[in-house]
Amino acid sequence: MEMPETELTATKRPVWNAGRTVGAKRALKPKQIWEIRFYLNQRRRLRDRALFDLAIDSKLRGCDLVQMKIGDIVSGGQIRTRAIVMQQKTGRPVQFELLPDARASLLAWLDRRGGTVDDYVFPSRVDHNGHLSTRQYARLVDEWVTGVGLMRSD
Template sequence: MTTANPPRQRAPDCAPWNKGHLIGPKPPLKLPEVWGIRIRLQLDNNTRQLALFNLAIDSKLRGCDLVSLQVRDVVHGGRALKRAAVIQQKTGRPVQFELTPNTRRAVEEWVDAAHLQSGDFLFPSRIHGSPHISTRQYARIVKSWVTQLGLDPAEYGTHSLRRTKATLVYRRTRNLRAVQLLLGHTKLESTVRYLGIEVDDALEMSEQTEV
Protein backbone atom coordinates (compact mmCIF):
# COMPACT_ATOMS: atom_id res chain seq x y z
CA MET A 1 0.00 0.00 0.00
CA THR A 2 1.40 3.37 -0.99
CA THR A 3 0.86 6.60 0.83
CA ALA A 4 0.59 10.05 -0.63
CA ASN A 5 3.63 12.21 -0.41
CA PRO A 6 3.39 14.73 2.44
CA PRO A 7 2.83 18.33 1.36
CA ARG A 8 5.99 20.26 0.69
CA GLN A 9 6.87 22.53 3.58
CA ARG A 10 7.59 26.22 2.97
CA ALA A 11 11.16 27.21 3.75
CA PRO A 12 11.28 29.14 7.05
CA ASP A 13 12.82 32.21 5.44
CA CYS A 14 10.00 32.44 2.90
CA ALA A 15 7.19 32.18 5.43
CA PRO A 16 4.90 35.18 4.90
CA TRP A 17 5.83 37.86 7.41
CA ASN A 18 2.25 39.23 7.31
CA LYS A 19 0.48 35.99 8.20
CA GLY A 20 -2.55 36.83 10.31
CA HIS A 21 -2.51 40.52 9.34
CA LEU A 22 -4.75 42.49 7.04
CA ILE A 23 -2.96 42.78 3.72
CA GLY A 24 -3.35 44.80 0.57
CA PRO A 25 -1.29 46.63 -2.04
CA LYS A 26 1.57 48.45 -0.39
CA PRO A 27 2.43 51.80 -1.97
CA PRO A 28 6.00 52.46 -3.08
CA LEU A 29 8.09 55.06 -1.30
CA LYS A 30 8.42 58.49 -2.88
CA LEU A 31 11.87 59.93 -3.54
CA PRO A 32 11.77 62.33 -0.54
CA GLU A 33 10.86 59.37 1.66
CA VAL A 34 13.71 57.28 0.26
CA TRP A 35 16.18 60.04 1.03
CA GLY A 36 14.56 60.70 4.40
CA ILE A 37 15.26 57.13 5.50
CA ARG A 38 18.70 57.08 3.92
CA ILE A 39 19.82 60.31 5.62
CA ARG A 40 18.53 59.16 9.02
CA LEU A 41 20.51 55.94 8.75
CA GLN A 42 23.62 57.85 7.65
CA LEU A 43 23.32 60.27 10.58
CA ASP A 44 22.88 57.33 12.96
CA ASN A 45 25.96 55.63 11.48
CA ASN A 46 23.77 52.53 11.10
CA THR A 47 25.97 50.78 8.55
CA ARG A 48 24.03 47.52 8.62
CA GLN A 49 20.60 49.00 8.02
CA LEU A 50 21.89 51.49 5.46
CA ALA A 51 23.30 48.61 3.40
CA LEU A 52 20.04 46.69 3.81
CA PHE A 53 17.89 49.67 2.79
CA ASN A 54 19.97 50.69 -0.22
CA LEU A 55 20.21 47.12 -1.44
CA ALA A 56 16.47 46.59 -1.00
CA ILE A 57 15.75 49.64 -3.18
CA ASP A 58 18.27 48.76 -5.89
CA SER A 59 17.75 45.00 -6.05
CA LYS A 60 13.94 45.08 -6.08
CA LEU A 61 14.11 41.59 -4.55
CA ARG A 62 11.40 39.87 -2.56
CA GLY A 63 12.12 39.82 1.15
CA CYS A 64 13.04 36.12 1.25
CA ASP A 65 15.61 36.62 -1.52
CA LEU A 66 17.04 39.80 -0.01
CA VAL A 67 17.64 38.42 3.48
CA SER A 68 19.28 35.24 2.14
CA LEU A 69 21.88 37.04 0.03
CA GLN A 70 25.45 35.96 0.65
CA VAL A 71 28.44 38.26 0.48
CA ARG A 72 29.72 36.56 -2.68
CA ASP A 73 26.43 37.39 -4.44
CA VAL A 74 27.25 41.10 -4.45
CA VAL A 75 30.93 41.45 -3.48
CA HIS A 76 34.06 40.12 -5.22
CA GLY A 77 37.57 40.84 -4.04
CA GLY A 78 36.34 43.27 -1.43
CA ARG A 79 34.53 45.43 -3.99
CA ALA A 80 30.78 45.51 -4.50
CA LEU A 81 29.62 44.57 -7.96
CA LYS A 82 27.92 47.01 -10.30
CA ARG A 83 25.53 44.26 -11.36
CA ALA A 84 24.54 41.03 -9.67
CA ALA A 85 22.22 38.09 -10.33
CA VAL A 86 20.43 35.66 -8.02
CA ILE A 87 18.01 32.76 -8.40
CA GLN A 88 14.59 33.69 -7.06
CA GLN A 89 13.24 31.30 -4.46
CA LYS A 90 9.63 31.77 -5.58
CA THR A 91 10.12 31.11 -9.29
CA GLY A 92 13.49 29.37 -9.51
CA ARG A 93 14.40 31.83 -12.26
CA PRO A 94 17.40 34.19 -12.28
CA VAL A 95 16.97 37.92 -11.93
CA GLN A 96 19.60 40.61 -12.36
CA PHE A 97 19.90 43.93 -10.59
CA GLU A 98 22.22 46.91 -10.44
CA LEU A 99 24.02 48.37 -7.45
CA THR A 100 24.33 52.14 -7.61
CA PRO A 101 27.38 53.92 -6.14
CA ASN A 102 25.55 54.69 -2.87
CA THR A 103 24.62 51.05 -2.47
CA ARG A 104 28.06 49.74 -3.38
CA ARG A 105 29.67 52.05 -0.85
CA ALA A 106 27.18 51.09 1.88
CA VAL A 107 27.61 47.35 1.21
CA GLU A 108 31.42 47.58 1.22
CA GLU A 109 31.41 49.54 4.49
CA TRP A 110 29.05 47.02 6.10
CA VAL A 111 31.04 43.97 4.95
CA ASP A 112 34.24 45.58 6.26
CA ALA A 113 32.72 46.67 9.58
CA ALA A 114 31.15 43.26 10.21
CA HIS A 115 34.28 41.35 9.06
CA LEU A 116 32.17 39.22 6.74
CA GLN A 117 33.71 36.58 4.48
CA SER A 118 32.68 35.62 0.96
CA GLY A 119 30.57 32.63 2.05
CA ASP A 120 28.83 34.46 4.90
CA PHE A 121 25.27 35.68 4.71
CA LEU A 122 25.26 39.39 3.98
CA PHE A 123 22.85 40.14 6.81
CA PRO A 124 23.51 37.53 9.53
CA SER A 125 20.98 37.26 12.30
CA ARG A 126 21.78 38.29 15.83
CA ILE A 127 19.48 35.53 17.05
CA HIS A 128 21.25 32.29 17.94
CA GLY A 129 20.43 29.45 15.58
CA SER A 130 19.29 31.66 12.71
CA PRO A 131 21.88 32.05 9.92
CA HIS A 132 20.47 35.31 8.57
CA ILE A 133 17.74 37.78 9.45
CA SER A 134 14.27 36.45 8.74
CA THR A 135 11.61 38.07 6.59
CA ARG A 136 9.76 38.83 9.82
CA GLN A 137 12.79 40.66 11.22
CA TYR A 138 13.16 42.50 7.92
CA ALA A 139 9.50 43.55 8.08
CA ARG A 140 10.01 44.92 11.59
CA ILE A 141 13.00 46.94 10.40
CA VAL A 142 10.97 48.38 7.50
CA LYS A 143 8.21 49.27 9.96
CA SER A 144 10.71 51.21 12.08
CA TRP A 145 11.94 53.12 9.02
CA VAL A 146 8.51 54.29 7.88
CA THR A 147 7.41 55.04 11.45
CA GLN A 148 10.38 57.38 11.94
CA LEU A 149 9.23 59.30 8.85
CA GLY A 150 5.79 59.76 10.36
CA LEU A 151 4.15 57.40 7.85
CA ASP A 152 1.48 54.88 8.80
CA PRO A 153 3.31 51.55 9.19
CA ALA A 154 0.08 49.68 8.43
CA GLU A 155 0.15 51.09 4.89
CA TYR A 156 3.74 50.18 4.06
CA GLY A 157 5.72 46.96 4.04
CA THR A 158 8.66 45.16 2.50
CA HIS A 159 6.93 45.19 -0.89
CA SER A 160 6.94 48.99 -0.74
CA LEU A 161 10.71 48.83 -1.10
CA ARG A 162 10.49 46.21 -3.86
CA ARG A 163 8.05 48.41 -5.78
CA THR A 164 9.80 51.75 -5.25
CA LYS A 165 12.44 51.75 -7.98
CA ALA A 166 10.33 49.63 -10.34
CA THR A 167 7.57 52.22 -10.16
CA LEU A 168 9.99 55.08 -10.78
CA VAL A 169 11.46 53.27 -13.79
CA TYR A 170 8.00 52.74 -15.25
CA ARG A 171 6.95 56.34 -14.66
CA ARG A 172 10.06 57.62 -16.42
CA THR A 173 10.08 55.17 -19.34
CA ARG A 174 6.61 53.59 -19.63
CA ASN A 175 8.58 50.45 -20.54
CA LEU A 176 6.64 47.58 -18.99
CA ARG A 177 8.92 44.90 -20.43
CA ALA A 178 11.94 46.47 -18.74
CA VAL A 179 10.14 46.58 -15.40
CA GLN A 180 9.03 42.97 -15.85
CA LEU A 181 12.66 41.92 -16.26
CA LEU A 182 13.78 43.98 -13.28
CA LEU A 183 11.15 42.40 -11.02
CA GLY A 184 11.77 38.90 -12.35
CA HIS A 185 8.13 38.35 -13.28
CA THR A 186 7.37 35.52 -15.70
CA LYS A 187 4.26 37.23 -17.09
CA LEU A 188 3.72 40.82 -18.15
CA GLU A 189 0.25 40.71 -16.64
CA SER A 190 1.81 40.11 -13.24
CA THR A 191 3.85 43.29 -13.61
CA VAL A 192 0.76 45.29 -14.57
CA ARG A 193 -1.14 44.02 -11.53
CA TYR A 194 1.85 44.44 -9.22
CA LEU A 195 2.40 48.09 -10.09
CA GLY A 196 -1.30 48.88 -10.30
CA ILE A 197 -0.49 50.99 -13.32
CA GLU A 198 -3.71 50.50 -15.28
CA VAL A 199 -5.74 52.40 -12.70
CA ASP A 200 -3.04 55.02 -12.15
CA ASP A 201 -2.61 55.61 -15.88
CA ALA A 202 -6.36 55.86 -16.40
CA LEU A 203 -6.67 58.45 -13.62
CA GLU A 204 -3.70 60.40 -14.98
CA MET A 205 -5.23 60.52 -18.46
CA SER A 206 -8.56 61.52 -16.99
CA GLU A 207 -6.98 64.36 -15.02
CA GLN A 208 -5.39 65.68 -18.19
CA THR A 209 -8.68 65.62 -20.09
CA GLU A 210 -10.90 68.64 -19.73
CA VAL A 211 -14.57 68.36 -20.59
Protein backbone atom coordinates in the same frame (compact mmCIF):
# COMPACT_ATOMS: atom_id res chain seq x y z
CA MET B 1 -33.12 23.75 14.10
CA GLU B 2 -30.20 24.68 16.38
CA MET B 3 -26.76 25.67 15.13
CA PRO B 4 -23.78 23.81 16.58
CA GLU B 5 -21.68 25.84 19.02
CA THR B 6 -18.67 25.91 16.69
CA GLU B 7 -20.69 27.63 13.97
CA LEU B 8 -21.93 30.28 16.42
CA THR B 9 -18.43 31.23 17.54
CA ALA B 10 -17.16 31.28 13.98
CA THR B 11 -19.82 33.78 12.92
CA LYS B 12 -19.18 36.12 15.91
CA ARG B 13 -15.38 36.26 15.57
CA PRO B 14 -14.08 39.33 13.72
CA VAL B 15 -12.15 38.78 10.53
CA TRP B 16 -8.36 38.85 11.09
CA ASN B 17 -7.77 41.48 8.41
CA ALA B 18 -10.77 43.73 9.13
CA GLY B 19 -9.72 47.32 8.48
CA ARG B 20 -6.20 46.37 7.37
CA THR B 21 -4.68 46.89 3.98
CA VAL B 22 -3.57 43.54 2.63
CA GLY B 23 -1.47 42.80 -0.41
CA ALA B 24 1.25 44.89 -1.98
CA LYS B 25 1.97 48.32 -0.54
CA ARG B 26 2.55 51.44 -2.60
CA ALA B 27 6.12 52.12 -3.64
CA LEU B 28 8.10 54.73 -1.75
CA LYS B 29 8.52 58.09 -3.43
CA PRO B 30 12.05 59.42 -4.03
CA LYS B 31 11.62 62.02 -1.27
CA GLN B 32 10.61 59.30 1.20
CA ILE B 33 13.63 57.18 0.19
CA TRP B 34 15.97 60.09 0.92
CA GLU B 35 14.20 60.76 4.24
CA ILE B 36 14.79 57.16 5.32
CA ARG B 37 18.44 57.31 4.19
CA PHE B 38 18.94 60.52 6.18
CA TYR B 39 17.20 58.95 9.20
CA LEU B 40 19.49 55.90 9.09
CA ASN B 41 22.64 57.98 8.55
CA GLN B 42 21.75 60.33 11.40
CA ARG B 43 21.42 57.39 13.79
CA ARG B 44 24.61 55.75 12.43
CA ARG B 45 22.82 52.52 11.53
CA LEU B 46 25.27 51.14 9.02
CA ARG B 47 23.72 47.69 8.62
CA ASP B 48 20.23 49.11 8.21
CA ARG B 49 21.40 51.64 5.62
CA ALA B 50 23.12 48.89 3.62
CA LEU B 51 20.01 46.70 3.88
CA PHE B 52 17.74 49.55 2.80
CA ASP B 53 19.96 50.54 -0.15
CA LEU B 54 20.21 46.94 -1.31
CA ALA B 55 16.44 46.52 -1.06
CA ILE B 56 15.79 49.68 -3.09
CA ASP B 57 18.30 48.81 -5.82
CA SER B 58 17.43 45.12 -6.13
CA LYS B 59 13.62 45.30 -5.68
CA LEU B 60 13.82 41.76 -4.30
CA ARG B 61 11.35 40.16 -1.93
CA GLY B 62 12.40 40.18 1.71
CA CYS B 63 13.04 36.44 1.76
CA ASP B 64 15.49 36.73 -1.14
CA LEU B 65 17.13 39.85 0.26
CA VAL B 66 18.01 38.42 3.69
CA GLN B 67 19.38 35.19 2.16
CA MET B 68 21.98 36.95 0.01
CA LYS B 69 25.55 35.84 0.59
CA ILE B 70 28.63 38.03 0.46
CA GLY B 71 29.80 36.17 -2.66
CA ASP B 72 26.63 37.29 -4.50
CA ILE B 73 27.62 40.95 -4.34
CA VAL B 74 31.41 40.97 -3.86
CA SER B 75 34.03 40.10 -6.44
CA GLY B 76 37.75 40.58 -5.89
CA GLY B 77 37.35 42.70 -2.78
CA GLN B 78 34.98 45.16 -4.48
CA ILE B 79 31.21 45.45 -4.60
CA ARG B 80 29.92 44.40 -8.01
CA THR B 81 28.05 46.90 -10.17
CA ARG B 82 25.63 44.14 -11.22
CA ALA B 83 24.51 41.12 -9.25
CA ILE B 84 22.39 38.06 -10.02
CA VAL B 85 20.21 36.29 -7.44
CA MET B 86 17.94 33.26 -7.83
CA GLN B 87 14.44 34.06 -6.58
CA GLN B 88 13.08 31.62 -4.04
CA LYS B 89 9.46 31.92 -5.14
CA THR B 90 9.88 31.68 -8.91
CA GLY B 91 13.25 29.94 -9.19
CA ARG B 92 14.28 32.45 -11.84
CA PRO B 93 17.46 34.50 -11.79
CA VAL B 94 17.13 38.26 -11.27
CA GLN B 95 19.85 40.63 -12.36
CA PHE B 96 20.02 44.10 -10.85
CA GLU B 97 22.41 47.03 -10.80
CA LEU B 98 23.93 48.34 -7.58
CA LEU B 99 24.13 52.13 -7.67
CA PRO B 100 27.08 54.02 -6.13
CA ASP B 101 25.18 54.88 -2.90
CA ALA B 102 24.33 51.23 -2.32
CA ARG B 103 27.86 50.08 -3.15
CA ALA B 104 29.33 52.60 -0.67
CA SER B 105 26.98 51.62 2.15
CA LEU B 106 27.46 47.89 1.47
CA LEU B 107 31.25 48.28 1.41
CA ALA B 108 31.19 50.16 4.73
CA TRP B 109 28.93 47.48 6.26
CA LEU B 110 31.02 44.58 4.98
CA ASP B 111 34.25 46.24 6.18
CA ARG B 112 32.79 46.37 9.67
CA ARG B 113 31.10 42.96 9.46
CA GLY B 114 33.95 40.92 7.97
CA GLY B 115 33.28 37.36 6.88
CA THR B 116 33.88 35.14 3.87
CA VAL B 117 32.11 34.81 0.53
CA ASP B 118 29.99 31.96 1.93
CA ASP B 119 28.62 34.04 4.83
CA TYR B 120 25.30 35.87 4.72
CA VAL B 121 25.46 39.61 4.10
CA PHE B 122 23.01 40.21 6.97
CA PRO B 123 23.60 37.55 9.65
CA SER B 124 21.23 36.71 12.46
CA ARG B 125 22.16 37.77 15.97
CA VAL B 126 20.51 34.62 17.36
CA ASP B 127 21.80 31.93 15.00
CA HIS B 128 25.37 32.88 14.07
CA ASN B 129 25.33 30.58 11.03
CA GLY B 130 21.93 31.81 9.82
CA HIS B 131 20.63 34.96 8.18
CA LEU B 132 18.40 37.77 9.37
CA SER B 133 14.82 36.53 9.45
CA THR B 134 12.17 37.95 7.15
CA ARG B 135 10.11 38.81 10.21
CA GLN B 136 12.97 40.86 11.68
CA TYR B 137 13.42 42.54 8.29
CA ALA B 138 9.73 43.48 8.30
CA ARG B 139 10.10 44.93 11.81
CA LEU B 140 13.07 47.01 10.63
CA VAL B 141 11.13 48.35 7.64
CA ASP B 142 8.24 49.29 9.95
CA GLU B 143 10.69 51.07 12.25
CA TRP B 144 12.26 53.02 9.37
CA VAL B 145 8.90 54.03 7.93
CA THR B 146 7.46 55.20 11.25
CA GLY B 147 10.77 56.86 12.15
CA VAL B 148 10.38 59.33 9.28
CA GLY B 149 6.70 59.95 10.06
CA LEU B 150 5.03 57.76 7.48
CA MET B 151 2.06 55.52 8.23
CA ARG B 152 2.83 51.78 8.50
CA SER B 153 -0.35 50.95 6.56
CA ASP B 154 0.86 52.99 3.57
